[in-house]
Amino acid sequence: MFCGIWRRQNRFAIKCCYELVVFFTDINVQQKDIFLASEADAWFERNHQACLERDFANDDLVARIVARIVSRVSLHGGGPIKLLEIGCGEGRRLEWLAKNFNIEVYGIEPSAKAVEQACSRGVKAQRGTADTLPFETASFDIVVFGFCLYLCDRQDLFRIACEADRVLKPKAWVIINDFFSSTPMKREYHHKSGMYSYKMDYRTIFDWHPAYTCYEHKLTSHSLGDLIDDPQEWVAISLLRKVTTSNE
Numbered sequence: 001m002f003c004g005i006w007r008r009q010n011r012f013a014i015k016c017c018y019e020l021v022v023f024f025t026d027i028n029v030q031q032k033d034i035f036l037a038s039e040a041d042a043w044f045e046r047n048h049q050a051c052l053e054r055d056f057a058n059d060d061l062v063a064r065i066v067a068r069i070v071s072r073v074s075l076h077g078g079g080p081i082k083l084l085e086i087g088c089g090e091g092r093r094l095e096w097l098a099k100n101f102n103i104e105v106y107g108i109e110p111s112a113k114a115v116e117q118a119c120s121r122g123v124k125a126q127r128g129t130a131d132t133l134p135f136e137t138a139s140f141d142i143v144v145f146g147f148c149l150y151l152c153d154r155q156d157l158f159r160i161a162c163e164a165d166r167v168l169k170p171k172a173w174v175i176i177n178d179f180f181s182s183t184p185m186k187r188e189y190h191h192k193s194g195m196y197s198y199k200m201d202y203r204t205i206f207d208w209h210p211a212y213t214c215y216e217h218k219l220t221s222h223s224l225g226d227l228i229d230d231p232q233e234w235v236a237i238s239l240l241r242k243v244t245t246s247n248e
């Protein structure tokens with residue numbers, strides 16, 4: 001117990017020092033650093049209750065796509081399927097997927113509190129951000145970006161795609177669920193000044209490359225259902241297939 005209190009106090013002290021350094025030096029801080037320092041834990045605190053109430057069986061498009069991939073052995077080459085969710089939060093989607101399908105689930109997430117919760121649910125979660133993945137090359141069959149790209153620094157998008165590509169097996173899948181806009185848009189992040197959220201067509205960070213093909217792209221909305229005309233409401237779920245051959 002003493003160790004737990006000491007660790008929490010230590011984490012708090014590191015966070016305070018970090019915020020002070022940023023305040024006084026005005027160094028070029030990236031959004032991911034702010035998430036690692038405090039905002040990811042704040043997101044966890046704000047949304048914890050709502051996360052617990054989410055029903056992954058009925059309303060989760062990602063789960064439906066994973067079900068289809070898992071059932072088509074010919075499309076993933078057999079053997080245990082390994083799935084990584086980037087920005088996995090407290091891991092409830094991963095917990096649900098592991099309980100319902102025979103797959104191994106991994107997560108990466110900047111919030112220490114969310115990672116602790118995810119691990120307690122049996123998810124192999126680690127603290128980190130999308131641009132540096134602490135996993136071996138060619139180790140995953142499926143990588144899911146579950147509503148995290150809209151928070152990522154624009155200067156990191158090439159690295160993020162490169163890292164996902166590195167950890168994906170030669171025949172693998174990418175699922176992206178995020179805000180959608182046909183032209184890139186930037187908005188103030190209303191929880192913290194100086195931070196932004198970004199909408200765009202996130203398929204494009206992969207499908208310019210000959211190895212990636214978009215199999216599905218569905219526009220929907222957060223709260224209003226399908227076939228919504230208002231572009232402000234659009235979210236997209238995209239399924240991409242990576243197939244690399246030796247001459248690519």
Ligand SMILES: C[S@@+](CC[C@H](N)C(=O)[O-])C[C@H]1O[C@@H](n2cnc3c(N)ncnc32)[C@H](O)[C@@H]1O
Nearest residue numbers: 032035040087088089129130146147148151152
């Ligand atoms: C909207 S939540 C989504 C959580 C979960 N994937 C879901 O679909 O319920 C966004 C998550 O992305 C995380 N996040 C923010 N910046 C990130 C980054 N650069 N890399 C990875 N995850 C990030 C946040 O901490 C937060 O948990």
